[in-house]
Amino acid sequence: MMLWLTQWFIGAQRRSQTLRHFRRHGSLKTLSSRSPDPRTKGDLPADLALVAAMDVSDVLLHLGSDRRGLDVSQAASRLARDGPNEIDHEKPMSGCLHLWRCYKNPFNLLLTSLAALSYLGRDARSTAVICLMVALSTGIRFVQERRSSKAADALKELVRNTATVVRPGMAASEGGATAGQMEVPTRSLVQGDVLALSAGDMVPADCRILDAKELFVAQSAMTGESLPIEKFSQSELPGAGLDHGNLLFMGTSVVSGSAKAVVVTTGPRTYFGKVAARATATESSPSSFQTGVNEVSWLLIRFAMVMVPIVLLINGLTKGNWLEAVLFALSVAVGMTPEMLPMIVTTTLAKGAVFLSRKKVIVKRLDAIQTLGAMDVLCTDKTGTLTQDRIVLERCIDPRGQPSADVLNLAFLNSHYQTGLKNLIDRAILSHIELQAELQLEQEYQKVDEIPFDFERRRMSVVVAKRGGHHWLICKGALEEVLAVCTGVRGQSGSDVPLEADLLEEVQSLTQRLNQEGLRVVAVAMKALPPLKSTYTAQDESSLVLMGFITFLDPPKESAAPALLALAAHGIDVKVLTGDSPLVAKQVCAQVGLSLRPSLLGTAIDGMSNADLAAAVKQHQVFAKLSPLHKERIVRALCANGHVVGYLGDGINDAPALHAADIGISVDSAVDIAKEAADIILLEKSLMVLVEGVSEGRKTFSNMLKYIRLTASSNFGNVLSVLAASAFLPFLPMLPLQLLVQNLLYDFAQTGIPFDNVDEEMMRVPLRWDPRDIGRFMCFFGPISSLFDIIAFATLWWFLGANNLERAHLFQSGWFVVGLLTQTLVVHMIRTPRLPFIESRAAPFLMVTTLSIMVLGVWIPMGPWAAYFQMEALPPAYFPCLLLILSGYCVVTTLAKRLYLSRFRWQ
Numbered sequence: 001m002m003l004w005l006t007q008w009f010i011g012a013q014r015r016s017q018t019l020r021h022f023r024r025h026g027s028l029k030t031l032s033s034r035s036p037d038p039r040t041k042g043d044l045p046a047d048l049a050l051v052a053a054m055d056v057s058d059v060l061l062h063l064g065s066d067r068r069g070l071d072v073s074q075a076a077s078r079l080a081r082d083g084p085n086e087i088d089h090e091k092p093m094s095g096c097l098h099l100w101r102c103y104k105n106p107f108n109l110l111l112t113s114l115a116a117l118s119y120l121g122r123d124a125r126s127t128a129v130i131c132l133m134v135a136l137s138t139g140i141r142f143v144q145e146r147r148s149s150k151a152a153d154a155l156k157e158l159v160r161n162t163a164t165v166v167r168p169g170m171a172a173s174e175g176g177a178t179a180g181q182m183e184v185p186t187r188s189l190v191q192g193d194v195l196a197l198s199a200g201d202m203v204p205a206d207c208r209i210l211d212a213k214e215l216f217v218a219q220s221a222m223t224g225e226s227l228p229i230e231k232f233s234q235s236e237l238p239g240a241g242l243d244h245g246n247l248l249f250m251g252t253s254v255v256s257g258s259a260k261a262v263v264v265t266t267g268p269r270t271y272f273g274k275v276a277a278r279a280t281a282t283e284s285s286p287s288s289f290q291t292g293v294n295e296v297s298w299l300l301i302r303f304a305m306v307m308v309p310i311v312l313l314i315n316g317l318t319k320g321n322w323l324e325a326v327l328f329a330l331s332v333a334v335g336m337t338p339e340m341l342p343m344i345v346t347t348t349l350a351k352g353a354v355f356l357s358r359k360k361v362i363v364k365r366l367d368a369i370q371t372l373g374a375m376d377v378l379c380t381d382k383t384g385t386l387t388q389d390r391i392v393l394e395r396c397i398d399p400r401g402q403p404s405a406d407v408l409n410l411a412f413l414n415s416h417y418q419t420g421l422k423n424l425i426d427r428a429i430l431s432h433i434e435l436q437a438e439l440q441l442e443q444e445y446q447k448v449d450e451i452p453f454d455f456e457r458r459r460m461s462v463v464v465a466k467r468g469g470h471h472w473l474i475c476k477g478a479l480e481e482v483l484a485v486c487t488g489v490r491g492q493s494g495s496d497v498p499l500e501a502d503l504l505e506e507v508q509s510l511t512q513r514l515n516q517e518g519l520r521v522v523a524v525a526m527k528a529l530p531p532l533k534s535t536y537t538a539q540d541e542s543s544l545v546l547m548g549f550i551t552f553l554d555p556p557k558e559s560a561a562p563a564l565l566a567l568a569a570h571g572i573d574v575k576v577l578t579g580d581s582p583l584v585a586k587q588v589c590a591q592v593g594l595s596l597r598p599s600l601l602g603t604a605i606d607g608m609s610n611a612d613l614a615a616a617v618k619q620h621q622v623f624a625k626l627s628p629l630h631k632e633r634i635v636r637a638l639c640a641n642g643h644v645v646g647y648l649g650d651g652i653n654d655a656p657a658l659h660a661a662d663i664g665i666s667v668d669s670a671v672d673i674a675k676e677a678a679d680i681i682l683l684e685k686s687l688m689v690l691v692e693g694v695s696e697g698r699k700t701f702s703n704m705l706k707y708i709r710l711t712a713s714s715n716f717g718n719v720l721s722v723l724a725a726s727a728f729l730p731f732l733p734m735l736p737l738q739l740l741v742q743n744l745l746y747d748f749a750q751t752g753i754p755f756d757n758v759d760e761e762m763m764r765v766p767l768r769w770d771p772r773d774i775g776r777f778m779c780f781f782g783p784i785s786s787l788f789d790i791i792a793f794a795t796l797w798w799f800l801g802a803n804n805l806e807r808a809h810l811f812q813s814g815w816f817v818v819g820l821l822t823q824t825l826v827v828h829m830i831r832t833p834r835l836p837f838i839e840s841r842a843a844p845f846l847m848v849t850t851l852s853i854m855v856l857g858v859w860i861p862m863g864p865w866a867a868y869f870q871m872e873a874l875p876p877a878y879f880p881c882l883l884l885i886l887s888g889y890c891v892v893t894t895l896a897k898r899l900y901l902s903r904f905r906w907q
Helices: 005-025 045-054 056-061 072-082 095-103 108-121 124-156 271-279 286-320 322-336 339-357 367-374 404-416 424-429 435-440 479-483 501-516 560-568 584-592 602-606 610-619 627-639 652-660 670-678 689-726 736-755 769-800 805-829 843-860 878-903
Strands: 162-166 181-185 192-196 207-218 253-265 360-364 375-382 392-397 445-451 458-467 471-478 486-489 497-499 517-528 544-553 573-577 622-624 645-648 663-667 681-683
Touching: 045 056, 045 207, 045 253, 056 253, 056 445, 095 124, 095 458, 108 124, 108 322, 108 736, 124 339, 124 736, 162 501, 162 573, 253 670, 286 339, 286 689, 286 769, 322 689, 322 736, 339 360, 339 367, 339 689, 339 736, 360 689, 367 663, 367 689, 375 627, 392 404, 392 424, 404 435, 404 445, 404 458, 404 471, 404 517, 404 544, 424 544, 458 573, 471 479, 471 544, 479 501, 479 544, 501 517, 501 544, 501 584, 560 573, 560 689, 573 627, 584 622, 602 622, 602 627, 610 627, 622 627, 627 645, 627 652, 645 652, 645 681, 652 670, 663 670, 681 689, 689 736, 689 769, 736 805, 736 843, 769 805, 769 878, 805 843, 805 878
Parallel strands: 375 573, 375 645, 486 544, 573 622, 645 663, 663 681
Antiparallel strands: 162 181, 162 192, 192 253, 207 253, 360 681, 392 544, 445 458, 458 471, 471 517, 486 497, 517 544
């Protein structure tokens, strides 16, 4: 059942593209001319405008909450009252409305018009066949879409976002990140919930800030402004719209800092929900793949619009029966339209999406499967991808390299008291749980404040008071950034010495040796301050004393080297983008078999123009000491060089690059902002899982291209044959009823293509969407089928004597069989560049469908229903001719394929 992920995905895809457009291209205002200026007070929900002007205590009173948050029973009752915190999607349609939507498409409307003309012309049999075609087309789509919604819901449940809420009496062991907190699905949030937000979190609802510390929020999804905005908790006068400094809006993200905020509005009542409701009525821009498919469809439709009137005029003038000529011309038009294209494309993509989900790859946008198959450069971070998703704390040493318990104690205090995003380094430090008892945290220390991490400072600090005495500012972060704010070094005797040039050189030499061993080095520094204030900022991170270093081992994954070889075998160049030092990156890359060419550092990128960077990314495979902006620039430079770029990342610093890449790839354990930016989610952070995803993406894309090439070339050839026959025959080469039946049978023969096998060599190279290749293929192979149609015409006319009006049904029956068999056989001839049936065999399902249709096509004129379709039994002499024609067709098509391969690439 899950194979039929069709129309629901198209609707979901359009919605996700709309939301993706918000995040990638800026202001929501660009999506709908009817949207008012989002900065005006009138566009701000009334509840938000009201609470923005209130004091924190009044806000909590107004919302029926307090700083301890809502208890479980309160949250449950409010959820039942207000509904889930979700943006309104398209509501399930009634059965009748859904059936109408399935019927209402250009192809069915064309067929209905043809049925009406047939009925007026008193051709009941043609009317019945056309009605059957419409009923089958509509019915199949209706059933598929009903099934698809259930399958799609199952896939959506595999990826969930959560939020940290404050719950009174909740212990840390009950699932909360800390005591008094717990993780809940974002859809379960209600008005009055108190949220704990930190760097990397997506804001899950419209909120009023209660407390904020160095809080910077990215609002580009709402306002189009690229720079983060600092937020505070103080009340403000109404009228500032989205510029309110004490409000957080659904869809924005926390760049740095931390906050406590209370939920004011949820779901469709949020500002984002109201604008999204307007925006979903506006069509989003189609992807490159959708554009390409549309180009092929319109190419055939335009070709039909030119050729069908010619067919009409030729047959009307030469045969004299204009009603019959109209019906025949419309039947030709039906045969030329790619009516199965939407079903084949969506079925193929849906099958690929479901298969990938079994391989732990969740596709958020169906079109991403095509991009995954076209990817030829993969940019990835190092930690958790090339290395194990865990970090081992190796050493705690003083500035001279001697073991130091004090350094570990200070690092533990820093990691324990910080409320921001705890990364792998923090987890490794906090795994030394025995220090909590040794340090007597509850009795000896009290947290005063913290200075959250950001990617410019690359360090974070906490301020603690020991038994009410002096404040200790404890700083932990990247080596260069911590050294930049240090003026002293803790000596062996416990006294502090100035950080002079010779001592700085000694420290740098020590850390360089550690990096060469493959160890990641984090510096720890501190200073004592008088207890004169309770609020600290980044400006207080000055004149620190370097206490020492903590080093971590980030061992490579056993699967990394084989996965990199597999990606290289698939024609994908892997580039490593890391914020770590070049020595550590080089050591890890050497262990997994990547190139040891010199790394390009972020400091060098700063001085490069876009043109210089575009040239530099061709020469380097490892990029180190990068900021989020550096990663984004590298990805854009690769895209500008004509590559299809994928980016695999899971951190806050990866979000800009995920947006910039052609296909963003993240993992289920990533921060919210990374998952939101990604097109594909891996349930396991492994390059080997991605290799399987690439293979399935290419298989899916290859099968779609098969159908498009087959349809284009077959339809082109059929029109040429019809024109030739209409010009010289005294009767119609095939009756409208017969053309429609032939088209219906051929369409059914194609339903096995989404399940077809794909040759290994087709999966080793990236596949690109190239409409010019489709046109070239159509013009190359289409005339071959016309040539053998003309040979069949000559055989029927001169050899079998079907050369007058009395023998017209024999001629039409003979061409019906030849046309159907060549169209069906060509599926196997040009589905592969290899020798068909011998070097490459189709999947069993495709073999069964094509063979069944071929047998049925021969049986129709020979069986008891022949008279119904105005056919007659074919004489025995016809079948040796048929075998010769089919054999010649296979031989010539094979030779033409060899010629085509000698000049063009086969996709």
